[in-house]
Amino acid sequence: METASLASPLCTSPAANYRNYHALKSSMLKSPKRHKKLTSRCNIGSTFCIRNGTTMAVSAAQSEKEFVITKKKETGERRIVVTGLGAVTPLGDDAHLFHTSLLEGVTGISDIHGFDCSEFPTRIAAEIKSLSTDGWISPKIAKKADKYLIYALVAGKKALVDAGITEQVSGELDKSRCGVIIGSAMGGLRVLNDGFEAIKVSYKKMSPFYIPYSLTNMASAVLAMDLGWAGPSYSINTACASSNYSILNAANHIIKGDTDIMLCGGSDGMIIPSGIAGLIACNALSQRNSDPTKAARPWDADRDGFVMGEGAGVLLLEELEHAKKRGTNIYAEILGGSLTCDAxxxxxxxxxxxxxxxxxxxxxAQSGVAKEDVNYINAHAPSTRLGDLREYQAVIRCFGKNPELRMNSTKSLIGHLLGASGAAEAVATVKAIQTGWIHPNLNLENPDKHVDAKVLVGPKKERLDIKVAMSNSFGFGGHNSSILFAPFKGN
Structure with missing residues (x-):
């Protein structure tokens, strides 16, 4: 695959040193059955229908009504495919090596090295200990910007390179039809913290970048500036569900015909004293300091909280015919998704x-997918007492006891990346579709008595021909999101 030269005022050198060493193999997986007519009980929230070219929002007034949706193949249907993957994670900054590490059961969790936390009851996290920004971000930006912004820029540009968007290809794009939506739960928390410290000395110590670099929209804005993409560019903050909300909204822009290409995902970097201390105050974090690699243990009876992680995940979504004209590799198709709120x-x-x-x-229902066609779920499963169990019970209530269904949690290996978690997990899900391998559930040694371990992936990777995969993300505030991915069969 060719590499891109993404030169711009914010990127001072080309990304020619970055090469994709991972040949993209065509999927030999079975295509899912499509149901013509589906009946579903509707509660609250909004639903995005990707496959029929329309978007249907379900209001609270419809919450107790039974409704029937008839699927129709429309001539002008706009379908959404994933053509590029970028990731900056505790397991590395290459989306393909990231998935390989997941399959091998490598953990990114260890003692915190970024600051002195010796007095904290939690002293472990999944940090990004090194990241080269050479060729991706100018030294000025790399020095002054918050970590979440740096992670997003690197992951976003690597997703472009992965999709074959070279300098020449970029010049041929209609940039008014290219957009960026990068979500974040906390945005520039480190920049905010530095500003709070500076004002204690004098207002003259405040950085001129204090306000701009602390904003959650800045990752999308700077990435759009860097690429010259003039389509929709904004951020979504729905806590830990931010990435999935961003991906579904990006897909919706393509469906409506606003854009042909969208960079989307999430980024967060709050492994700093105030970030860790704030979640300690919420009683949310694991305190298994003596054995960090065993701390993240979704669905295990001995779980005691989640482990903080950091990083970014970015997907390049493209309208199918646009991708075909470019002749680019297609990883998977997005069939649809939904958003609701617990209230x-x-x-x-x-x-x-x-x-x-x-x-x-x-x-x-809105994607026209039968329950029995979903045979893989990348769960939110943060390794908390309530969260893991509620999601498991919801899955069983929704899907029943499907003997083919397999479920795992990426957070068992990389911790909880907050607003970036859904995007990193979407990358893992898409790679699972492409490779036919799903990663293990790390540390599931003593399954909670309320779960059936037969549904959960064991301590080793598993071969699975995925028909339809679901990726879930749920956030503080009761924000729920589910995305459906499937192999693209070329029809």
Whole structure:
């Protein structure tokens, strides 16, 4: 694959040193069955219908009505495919090597090295200990910008390179039809923290970048400036569900005909004293300091909280015919997804998981996918007492006991990347579709008595011909999101 020279005022040298060593193999997986007519119980929230060329929003007034959706193949249908992947994670800054490390069961969790946390009850995290920005970001930006912005820029540009968007190809794009949506839960927290410290000395110590680099929209804005992309560019903040919201909104812009290409995903970097301390105050973090690699253990009876992670994940979404004309590789197709809200509590999931169930059911109904066709779920599963169990119960309530269904949690290996988690997990899901391998659930040694371990992936990677995959993300505030990915068969 050719490499891109993404030169711009913010990128002072080309990315010629970056090469994709991973040959992209065509998928030999079975295509999913499509149901012509589906019936679903509707609760609350919004649903994005990707496959029929329209977007349907379900209002609260419809919450107790039974409705029937008839699927129709429309001549002008705009389909969405994934053509590029970028990732900056605790396991490295290459999306393909990231997935390889996941399959091998490598963990990115260790003692915190970035600051002195010896007095903290939690002293572990999944840090990014080194990241080369050479050829991706100018030294000035790399020095002054918040980590979340740096991670997003690197991951976004690597997704472009992965999709074969060279300098020549970029010059041929209609940039008014190219957009960027990068979500973030916390944005420039380090820049904010530095500003708080500076003002204690004098207002004259404040950086002129204090406000701009602390904003959650700045990753999308700077990436768009760097590329000259003049289509929709904004950020979404729905806590830990930010990435999925961004991906679904990006897909919706393509469906509506606003754009042909969208860079989308999420980025966060809050492994700093105030970030860790804030979540300690919420009683959310694991305190398994003596054995960091065992701390993240979704669905395990001995879990005691999640492990903070950091990084970014970015997908390049493209309208199918546009991708075909470019002759680029297609990893997978997005069939649809859904967004709902628990409207219950600022941190705890609804005790009956109604919002989660509603979200998954609506994603299926509006995408025309039968429940039995979904045989893989990359779960949100943060390794918390309530979160893991509520999601598991919601999955069983939605899908029943499907013997083919397999479920894992990427957070068991890289911790919780907050607003970036959904995008990193989307990358893992798309790679699972492409390769036919799903990664293990790390540290699932003593499964919670309320879960059936037969549904969960074991301690080793598993071969799976994925028909349809679902990637879930749920966030503080009761924000629920589900995305459906499937192999692209070329029809």
């Amino acid at each position: 219950y509590h600022i941190t705890a999931p609804h005790p009956e998981g109604v919002g989660m169930v509603s979200c998954m059911e609506k994603a299926l």
